[in-house]
Every structure is written in structure tokens, then in C-alpha cells.
Amino acid sequence: MTELAQWLTTQTSDQALAGAILSMAAAGAELAAVLRQAPIAGQTGLAGSENVQGEAQKALDVISNDIVLNHLRANPAISILISEELDEAVHLSSQGAFIVATDPLDGSSNLDVNVTVGTIFSILAKAGGLLQKGTAQLAAGYVAYGPATSLVVRVTGDTSVFTLDDKGAWLLTVAAAKVPTASGEFAINTARERFWDEATTGYVQESVAGETGPAGKRYNMRWVGSMVADIHRILMRGGIFLYPLDSETVSKGGRLRLLYEANPMAWLVEGAGGRSTTGHEGILDVTPTGIHQRVPVILGSADEVRRVEDWYARS
Numbered sequence: 497m498t499e500l501a502q503w504l505t506t507q508t509s510d511q512a513l514a515g516a517i518l519s520m521a522a523a524g525a526e527l528a529a530v531l532r533q534a535p536i537a538g539q540t541g542l543a544g545s546e547n548v549q550g551e552a553q554k555a556l557d558v559i560s561n562d563i564v565l566n567h568l569r570a571n572p573a574i575s576i577l578i579s580e581e582l583d584e585a586v587h588l589s590s591q592g593a594f595i596v597a598t599d600p601l602d603g604s605s606n607l608d609v610n611v612t613v614g615t616i617f618s619i620l621a622k623a624g625g626l627l628q629k630g631t632a633q634l635a636a637g638y639v640a641y642g643p644a645t646s647l648v649v650r651v652t653g654d655t656s657v658f659t660l661d662d663k664g665a666w667l668l669t670v671a672a673a674k675v676p677t678a679s680g681e682f683a684i685n686t687a688r689e690r691f692w693d694e695a696t697t698g699y700v701q702e703s704v705a706g707e708t709g710p711a712g713k714r715y716n717m718r719w720v721g722s723m724v725a726d727i728h729r730i731l732m733r734g735g736i737f738l739y740p741l742d743s744e745t746v747s748k749g750g751r752l753r754l755l756y757e758a759n760p761m762a763w764l765v766e767g768a769g770g771r772s773t774t775g776h777e778g779i780l781d782v783t784p785t786g787i788h789q790r791v792p793v794i795l796g797s798a799d800e801v802r803r804v805e806d807w808y809a810r811s
């Protein structure tokens with residue numbers, strides 16, 4: 497089976513970029529081992545501190561951030577780290593060519609119940625500065641810590657899936673993920689319905705109306721509450737993920753973060769033939785105004801995303 501380092505030689509001639517991806521993969525492999533043992537090591541529960549966004553940090557949020565930071569610090573190609581867990585961008589190697597933006601442990605509210613969590617990352621050229629559009633990404637990926645540990649990564653070609661074996665090697669298990677164009681599954685936190693806008697309400701109402709409704713088919717709803725798990729399902733078998741702007745998140749610009757959640761996920765989903773939007777423009781076309789900027793996120797199967805876009809165009 498093809499190993500990650502070998503696959504990278506087919507995706508980029510830039511060895512430093514390949515090295516940056518390998519550093520994130522190594523951080524993911526180390527974190528996978530930590531997560532497997534965390535309840536034994538007493539590492540679940542709160543760390544007693546808050547992150548920059550005022551959210552309580554878990555012990556593992558802090559540990560994950562440290563693991564990623566250590567792997568990136570050891571790689572002189574990495575110039576700057578932007579992390580969900582760190583208020584400011586951290587300057588690493590002065591001669592490095594890359595910025596890495598990461599959510600080191602996404603979905604961490606699920607840790608105490610042993611549900612899949614993940615590490616999301618985006619790699620940018622240092623020369624472009626901290627606030628670059630998603631279209632400028634050089635590569636992006638995530639690690640999903642589930643029944644298997646998966647690394648999903650894309651440079652500029654296909655979105656590929658690797659699985660961590662018991663010797664710590666990342667082996668290619670899906671060469672080119674393809675998000676089916678049509679799907680009958682949507683993912684949204686329906687407990688937020690009272691805050692939704694007309695487009696979101698319209699799309700979901702159409703979907704739950706079933707075979708005799710305007711969508712003409714039956715839908716299922718899935719919501720893990722862990723973006724990596726929800727997006728991984730959509731990459732593998734289709735569907736749509738929505739965390740739209742609603743009346744409660746409007747003052748913040750949305751719920752999920754542009755640089756290290758929305759952009760890398762849009763990069764991966766689009767590389768697999770899916771589509772992404774804020775409702776009004778492609779996620780990858782949003783100009784960031786801050787490193788922790790939030791954005792509405794709608795992405796997945798192209799036909800479903802288009803149906804939401806149609807609602808936004810009409811409302």
C-alpha cells in the first residue's frame with residue numbers, strides 16, 4: 497500500500513510543503529495514541545482555563561495544541577502557527593515558508609463520551625500574510641480519531657484518505673474521495689431552528705417533507721456535533737453540513753472559524769467534487785479580516801448545496 501510520504505511525491509515537487517504535511521500527520525499519530533489512553537491517564541475533563549473565545553478548555557485541548565506546536569516547532573519550514581487555542585499567531589522559524597492554521601482538537605465537547613474528534617489544518621504561504629482567502633491554500637487536511645484513525649489530505653489534486661496502521665504508518669486507503677452529487681442526508685443542529693433565517697428554514701422544511709414534498713425524496717438527519725465526524729461521513733457517502741448564520745450567531749459572523757475550520761473543510765470537499773458556500777459566496781472566496789474570524793458554513797453534495805444557494809438567492 498502507498499505510504500503518505502510516497503504519495504506526497506506524486507502531489508507536489510515542493511519537499512518543504514510535503515514536510516509540513518508530514519509534520520501535521522506525525523502530530524496526528526501522536527495525538528491518536530494520547531486520545532486512546534486519555535480516560536486511563538485522567539486527561540478528560542476541564543483544564544480550568546478558557547481559550548481566546550471564552551470557551552472552557554479541556555485538558556486535551558491544551559495537550560493537543562502542545563503536540564501540534566511541538567511538531568511544527570521541530571520543522572524549520574514552518575514560520576507561523578495560527579491555532580484555535582492561541583489568541584495570537586505564534587512565530588516559529590524565521591526562515592520558514594509556511595503558515596499552518598489549525599484547530600488542534602475539534603469537537604472536544606464530545607471527548608467525555610468517546611465520540612470521534614479531529615485535528616483540522618490549513619497550510620498557506622508565509623509570503624501571503626496571515627489573512628489569505630481559502631483559494632490561496634497550498635494544502636489542507638484533517639485527522640479523524642474514530643474507530644480507525646484517518647488522515648484526509650489534499651494538496652491541489654485529489655482529496656485522499658490515509659489510515660494509521662498499528663506501526664504508525666499512514667497508508668492510502670481511498671485515492672480520490674468523491675462526494676456524491678446528490679444525497680438524502682442533511683446535518684444541522686435543529687435545536688437552533690428558532691434562530692434560523694428563511695433560507696435555512698426553507699431548505700430543511702423541503703427536506704423533511706419527504707417524497708411528496710418539493711425535494712421529491714426522503715431525507716435523514718445526522719448531527720454528530722463534531723465537524724470532523726460529520727464532514728468525514730459526507731466525504732465518504734454524501735450529504736450536506738450546515739452551520740448557517742442565524743439570529744444568535746449573526747453578531748459574531750457565524751459559529752465556525754474561517755481559517756482553520758471552514759477553509760480546510762471546503763478545500764477538501766471541493767477537491768472531492770463537492771461544493772461550499774456561506775449562502776452568498778463560496779467559502780474559499782471570503783476575505784478574512786481576523787485570524788479567529790467566524791463564517792457561515794454550508795458544504796457537501798453539490799446538488800444539495802445548490803438548493804440552499806437557490807434559497808439564499810430567493811430570500
Ligand code: AHM
Nearest residue numbers: 601602603604605685721722723724
Ligand atoms: P469546537 O472547535 O469548539 O470544538 O467547536 C466546533 C464544533 C464543531 O465540531 C461542530 O460542528 C459544532 O461545533 C457543533 O456545534 P453545536 O454545539 O451547535 O452542536
Ligand code: MG
Nearest residue numbers: 599601602603
Ligand atoms: Mg476546537
